[in-house]
Amino acid sequence: MKKFMLCLAVLGMTFTANAQIQTPQPSPFSKVEQKVGLTDVTLEYSRPNMRERTIFGDLVPYGKVWRLGANTNTKISFSTDVTVQGKELKAGTYALFAIPNENKWEIVFYSNASNWGAPQELDESKIAAKVNVETYKLPMTIETFTMSFDDLTSNGATLGILWANVYAGVKFEVPTDKIVAANIDKVMTGPNADDYYAAAVYYLQEGKDAKQAKIWIDKAMAMTPKPAFYQLRQQSLIYAKAGDKKGAIEIAKKSLAASKEAGNPDYIKMNTDSLKEWGAM
Structure with missing residues (x-):
């Protein structure tokens, strides 16, 4: 009997592993995905149908x-x-929930x-924002649950929610x-200093105009109030590349001293x- 049950289990696993039907x-x-002004907004959700049900x-x-949909959380x-x-909402990803009523909804x-579906009770500490929106009766029936970005401007949009004969819109500003x-x-x-530094180091690394790199690094x-040892190191290399060996030696000595102070053996x-x-040592 045990062997028979084992065979059935193996067959079951084989059929599961070989399943090809989607x-x-x-x-x-x-x-x-929607660009609103200069803000990237991404909406992920599943779309159930009415199927002759009262929604x-x-x-x-x-x-x-x-x-607000089906399956995993709407995000x-x-x-x-x-x-x-x-209401202010920080950049990031949020689950979207609704508490529908006949004429108004709460959007959370x-x-x-990361959880699957709506929790039985909302944890107040996890509610980043909760807003009230009015609902409107549509003159037609929307069979498939639909969410959209409407009324786009450079400074905001409306997140539209449509299903059955109901529309709710959540306005947001960017x-x-x-x-x-x-x-x-x-x-x-x-x-700024970082821009000049990045441009100078790029020119050094790519073998471009060393004199221009020297101007930018200077x-x-x-x-920079107190250049770091690694910044001074790049400056010394640029000076050497531009043919200013005296200046390169002077800056390399500063970088060496700063490297010792920082305890960085590689730069030392x-x-x-x-x-x-x-020829300085």
Whole structure:
């Protein structure tokens, strides 16, 4: 009997391992990516059908937490901080839940986006934002649960929720003006120390104009209150490449001293080797 049961178990595992038939999901997965101003917004959800069922007040009870779709959590991600119906929401990924009522819904942005479906009770500490939205009766029936980004502007959009004959819209704003203003200020005030440093090191590594690299590295060091040993190391190499051996030796000695202070044996050796190569030791 034990051998017979073992054979059945092996056969069952064999059939499972060799299964090749794929069937469609009854609530297919959908992923929507939308650029709103300068913010990337991604929505992931599954889309059930009505199938002649009464949806709101029956399949989706009033006053209960609903997962806004089917299967795993519906998720929304923002690449920047946003404002949802006047409430601030940090950049990140959130599970989306709804608490439907006949004329108004509560929409919940939940920080735990990894669980499957709606929890029986929401943990208040994980509610990043909760907003109230009005619902509207549609003049037609939407068979498949649908979510969309509507009323797009440079500064915001509306997350539309449609199913059966109900529409709910969640308005959110993105910080486009703030981002653009910061970019303008940065460009208009010119490159910063990191910009000059990166450009100079790139020119050194790629064997480009060493004299131009020297100009950029000098600007970077002048804008840096206390250059690090590794920055001084790059400056010394650029000076040597530009033919200024005296300047390279002077800066390499500074880098060597800073390397010893930092206790970095690799840079101590590299600076020592260069100073020997340049006839300074």
